[in-house]
Amino acid sequence: MKKPNLKNLTHWVLAAVFLVLVAGFSLLDQPNATAQSLTPSVSTQSTETPIISPALPTESVTANIRRLLETKECVGCNLIGAHLKGANLQAANLEGANLQGADLEKANLQSTNLLAANLQGADLGKANIARANLQRANLFDADLEKANLTDANIEGANLQGADLEGVIRPQGLITQ
Numbered sequence: 001m002k003k004p005n006l007k008n009l010t011h012w013v014l015a016a017v018f019l020v021l022v023a024g025f026s027l028l029d030q031p032n033a034t035a036q037s038l039t040p041s042v043s044t045q046s047t048e049t050p051i052i053s054p055a056l057p058t059e060s061v062t063a064n065i066r067r068l069l070e071t072k073e074c075v076g077c078n079l080i081g082a083h084l085k086g087a088n089l090q091a092a093n094l095e096g097a098n099l100q101g102a103d104l105e106k107a108n109l110q111s112t113n114l115l116a117a118n119l120q121g122a123d124l125g126k127a128n129i130a131r132a133n134l135q136r137a138n139l140f141d142a143d144l145e146k147a148n149l150t151d152a153n154i155e156g157a158n159l160q161g162a163d164l165e166g167v168i169r170p171q172g173l174i175t176q
Contacts, residue, residue, distance in 0.1 A: 068092065085123075105143075125163075 033103045059067075065082050072092040082102040090108045090155040095115045100124045120140045137157045146166040159162040
């Protein structure tokens, strides 16, 4: 009678060890770590002092959108996947903001500060980005189709994989 109890105890111990291992490995596979590792790195050789990003925000994307629309100020904030289609963000300060995957189609970003902002995969189609500061911005895989980039500062920006079809710039159109 002691053998069946020992067998049951062994099964329980093995099941508990298995659950602990599964829980441990699931903690290692966090989405934030994966997303950061998939973001391409942009290397620029510059003598400028690097911008130190503010601490990660604890506010929600919704709260950050509300603050941005009210104050036109959201430095270093989290706007991942934000829906800002057609928004008037003229002269807004979005320095270092994370706008990865944001919908900014037809938005007015004229004279907006997007210095070192992350716009990876963002939709900026038909957006007015004239005179904006996109210096060192990450526009990897961004959709800039028919966007107005007249007099925009794109020095050091990562445009790898970006859709630049019909982009308006000072000398006319960029066509691919």
